[in-house]
Amino acid sequence: MANSRYPEEYIEYLAEYFGSRDFFECHEIMEEYWKKTPDSEWSVCWLVLIRLAVVQYHARRGNGAGAAKLLAKASGEVRPDLMDRLGLDGAELERMIKDKLTAWSGGDATYEEFELPIADPELLRLVRTRCEEKGWGWATPRQRVPDDIVHRHLRRDRSEVVSARAAAAELKAAKREKGE
Numbered sequence: 001m002a003n004s005r006y007p008e009e010y011i012e013y014l015a016e017y018f019g020s021r022d023f024f025e026c027h028e029i030m031e032e033y034w035k036k037t038p039d040s041e042w043s044v045c046w047l048v049l050i051r052l053a054v055v056q057y058h059a060r061r062g063n064g065a066g067a068a069k070l071l072a073k074a075s076g077e078v079r080p081d082l083m084d085r086l087g088l089d090g091a092e093l094e095r096m097i098k099d100k101l102t103a104w105s106g107g108d109a110t111y112e113e114f115e116l117p118i119a120d121p122e123l124l125r126l127v128r129t130r131c132e133e134k135g136w137g138w139a140t141p142r143q144r145v146p147d148d149i150v151h152r153h154l155r156r157d158r159s160e161v162v163s164a165r166a167a168a169a170e171l172k173a174a175k176r177e178k179g180e
Contacts, residue, residue, distance in 0.1 A: 027057065
């Protein structure tokens with residue numbers, strides 16, 4: 001845990017979530033931490049937070065189908081009791097997820113800010129302080145988020161992924177030719 005009872009990565013995730021609104025980075029931060037702590041009692045919470053960041057990323061970019069699919073997964077995984085212990089209002093978070101899922105059930109995943117309900121005043125102070133240290137406002141509205149953050153995945157170097165997929169496709173084709 002950081003200088004508080006919360007892991008540093010969690011505070012960083014929340015600062016990105018509320019400050020920079022770089023949901024891609026939120027996903028990266030929490031996924032790395034989740035993989036680093038696979039046996040943690042908080043593992044399911046980290047997974048839900050990862051999904052919620054990706055939901056926000058997809059919805060903001062107009063990928064309603066992808067956002068709704070991940071939101072449905074998060075809805076089935078959210079544990080209000082554990083989220084409470086992480087300083088969030090777990091029951092409120094669960095309600096928000098279910099309400100959003102119901103609203104999106106018709107395929108209209110319209111983006112709007114989905115604010116995680118921070119219940120612990122100490123956690124809120126830590127996250128707001130981190131945002132200030134980074135020069136970010138609080139609860140940055142969509143219109144103030146630069147397009148390079150909104151479309152961040154387009155800037156990634158995907159050459160390794162592309163090469164690996166091409167090699168896998170070649171191997172599959174070779175096996176087909178051999179009748180395997």
